[in-house]
Amino acid sequence: MKKQNFEHIVKANLNKYNELNQNKTAFSEYLRENVRELKNFTLESLRGRVKAYFKEHPNQKPTEITGTIDKGIKFKASKTEQEALQIECEKQGIPLDNVKHFWFKSEHFSLFVDNKTNLFEVFKNELIEYIDKKKPTYPKLTYPKFKDANLFVINPADIHIGKLASELETKDPHNNELIIKRVKDGVMGLLQKASGFNIDKILFVIGNDILHVDNARRTTTSGTPQDTDGMWYENFLLAQRLYIDLIEILIQVAPMHIQYDSSNHDYTNGFFLAQNIEAWFRNHQNITFNVGIAHRKYFNYGNNLIGTTHGDGAKETDLPLLMAQESSENWHKAKHRYFYISHIHHKKSKDYGSVCVESFRSPSGTDSWHHRNGYQHAPKAVEGFIHHKEDGQIARITHIFY
Numbered sequence: 093m094k095k096q097n098f099e100h101i102v103k104a105n106l107n108k109y110n111e112l113n114q115n116k117t118a119f120s121e122y123l124r125e126n127v128r129e130l131k132n133f134t135l136e137s138l139r140g141r142v143k144a145y146f147k148e149h150p151n152q153k154p155t156e157i158t159g160t161i162d163k164g165i166k167f168k169a170s171k172t173e174q175e176a177l178q179i180e181c182e183k184q185g186i187p188l189d190n191v192k193h194f195w196f197k198s199e200h201f202s203l204f205v206d207n208k209t210n211l212f213e214v215f216k217n218e219l220i221e222y223i224d225k226k227k228p229t230y231p232k233l234t235y236p237k238f239k240d241a242n243l244f245v246i247n248p249a250d251i252h253i254g255k256l257a258s259e260l261e262t263k264d265p266h267n268n269e270l271i272i273k274r275v276k277d278g279v280m281g282l283l284q285k286a287s288g289f290n291i292d293k294i295l296f297v298i299g300n301d302i303l304h305v306d307n308a309r310r311t312t313t314s315g316t317p318q319d320t321d322g323m324w325y326e327n328f329l330l331a332q333r334l335y336i337d338l339i340e341i342l343i344q345v346a347p348m349h350i351q352y353d354s355s356n357h358d359y360t361n362g363f364f365l366a367q368n369i370e371a372w373f374r375n376h377q378n379i380t381f382n383v384g385i386a387h388r389k390y391f392n393y394g395n396n397l398i399g400t401t402h403g404d405g406a407k408e409t410d411l412p413l414l415m416a417q418e419s420s421e422n423w424h425k426a427k428h429r430y431f432y433i434s435h436i437h438h439k440k441s442k443d444y445g446s447v448c449v450e451s452f453r454s455p456s457g458t459d460s461w462h463h464r465n466g467y468q469h470a471p472k473a474v475e476g477f478i479h480h481k482e483d484g485q486i487a488r489i490t491h492i493f494y
Contacts, residue, residue: 093129093130097129097140097227098141098145099145099208101123101127101129101130102123102142102145105119105123105127106185108122108164116139116142116143116146118137118138119142120135120139120142120159121135122186123138123225123265124138124141124419129156133244136342137201144361149473154366163248170415177459184479200379207396208387208462215336219368220371221368223368223371223372227247230343230373230375230376230377230378232377232378232379233344233347235292235344235346236346237292238290238292239290239293240290240292240480241290241292241481242289242291242292242478242479242480242481242486243274243291243292243293243294243295243347243393243394243396243478243479243481244282244286244289244291244293244294244295244476244477244478244479245294245297245345245398245432245433245476245477245478245479246279246282246294246295246296246342246432246474246476247296247297247400247452247475247476248275248278248279248455248474249297249300249301249382249434249435249452249453249454249475250270250300250301250434250435250437250452250456251271251275251300251301251331251334251454251455252266252301252302252303252304252357252454252456252457253268253271253272253273253302253303253304253327253330253331253334253455253485254268254303254304254305254318254320254321254322254324254327255267255304255318255320255321255456255459255461256319256320256321256459257319257456257457257458257460257463260448261456261460261463262457262459262460262462262463264457264458264463264468265457266321266456266457266458266459267321268322268327268330270322271332271362271455271456271457272330272472274455274472274493275334275455275474276334276337276338277491277493278473278474278493279338279341279474279491281341281474281491282475282476282489283341283342283345284452284479285489285491286476286487286489289478291345291346292343292346292347293346293347293348293349293393294342294346294347294349295348295349295351295391295393295398296338296339296342296348296349296350296351297350297351297352297353297365297400297432298350298351298352298353298365298366298369298383298451299353299354299355299362299363299365299402300355300402300434300435300452301332301355301356301357301358301362301402301434301435302331302335302358302365303327303328303357303358303361303362304318304320304327304357304358305318305320305324305327305357305358306357306358306359306360306361306362307324307361308324308460310324311354312356312357312358313357313358313359313360314356318357318459319459319460322360324361328361328364331365332365332369332372334369335365336369336371336372336390336444339369339373339379343376343378343379343416346378347378347380348378348379349378349379349380349381349382349391350369350370350373350379350380350381350382350383351381351382351383351389351391351400352366352382352383352384352389353377353382353384353387353389353400353402353434354385354387354402355402355404355435356402356404356435360402366383367383367412369383370383380452387402387406388400388401388403388406388411388414388415389401389417390415390418390422391476391483392422392425392426393479393480394480394481395420395426395427395428395481395482395483395484396416396426396427396428396429396430396479396481396483396484397422397423397425397426397428397429397430397481398429398430398431398432399411399414399415399429399430399431399432400431400433401431401432401433402433402434402435403434403436403451404435405444408442408449409444410429411433411444411445411447411449412429412431412444412445412446415447417427421472427484428479428483428484428485429446429447430447430448430449430450430477430479430484430485431447431448431449432449432450432451432452433449433451433452433479434451434452434454435451436451437452437453437456437470438453438454438470438471439451439453439470439471439472448485450477452475453470453471453473453474453475453490454470454472454473455472455474455493456472457472469490471490472493473490473491473492473493474490474491475488475489475490475491476488476489477489
């Protein structure tokens with residue numbers, strides 16, 4: 093092999109050399125096992141070349157080019173090469189996404205290039221373009237002003253779209269049609285029951301295991317297999333439509349703040365869904381969002397400081413101190429402090445000093461695993477809480493399913 097080609101191989105793998113603590117023997121073994129052109133070299137011969145290279149280039153640093161010139165050595169396409177590829181694809185009528193590798197001939201080199209694009213940026217741009225075409229135009233709404241106003245906290249928690257439970261086995265069925273109807277009925281029931289309160293703000297909490305699985309393998313984020321109803325992409329779209337429908341109903345009552353809680357069943361897809369919902373309503377003048385990936389989020393209303401989290405992470409007993417640390421400025425201003433959690437599917441409420449930690453019930457049915465282990469029979473419900481600006485939580489409203 094020509095010295096020039098060998099040097100390009102070494103430069104393309106300098107990051108690995110540093111990962112191996114600049115151990116030349118280990119680096120030589122890595123090159124021999126992973127670079128096709130070097131497989132016929134003896135380890136001793138290859139080690140000699142590696143030592144000679146670093147003796148000649150003692151201060152060599154990793155290069156931004158991660159690949160090869162001449163046959164078989166790959167590297168990421170530069171902006172120039174990507175632009176040339178895009179122009180040629182448009183000329184020939186070939187979708188750019190269908191091109192995985194290509195040759196690029198310049199004045200000095202003939203390059204074999206991996207077409208690696210930023211898939212997140214592609215997804216984001218396509219999503220925004222789709223939403224721009226599809227989204228309706230929402231006018232700015234006006235609402236009555238109240239002297240004695242309240243916040244309505246609504247969290248249809250642990251919906252688990254995509255979960256499958258058989259009535260034959262658990263006597264507590266769950267499928268997509270059932271749970272979507274149940275959630276919509278539950279939210280409408282909450283609004284009807286809260287009609288006697290003057291609502292000037294709605295805190296709508298999304299996420300919290302809205303989706304049952306997080307991938308095409310039908311497992312949670314951590315890999316736990318699940319019994320499922322429907323395909324993952326169908327369930328994502330069902331969840332999207334459900335949230336859009338609910339928000340369009342709730343926004344007629346009062347301005348909204350939408351807050352996202354990441355969760356253990358759908359840590360990635362749940363986040364994508366929250367971003368999708370923010371993009372859909374991003375021009376609505378009566379809605380604000382806090383849908384980042386942070387596991388705990390906080391909201392102020394009058395003398396109320398309200399934290400929300402899924403409940404699968406930090407210990408319940410640690411939440412008050414975390415609130416004091418993470419929302420310290422608002423902590424001192426608030427007379428009433430609450431941390432709302434989901435995850436456990438049943439009611440729990442306890443005061444830890446000045447902070448009340450309370451869970452939301454779930455409308456979700458019981459699957460095989462929970463039935464087998466006896467985690468069953470807690471009331472199924474969608475819940476909401478009324479917070480007075482001065483007096484804190486003054487009512488718990490529950491829509492129970494029988």
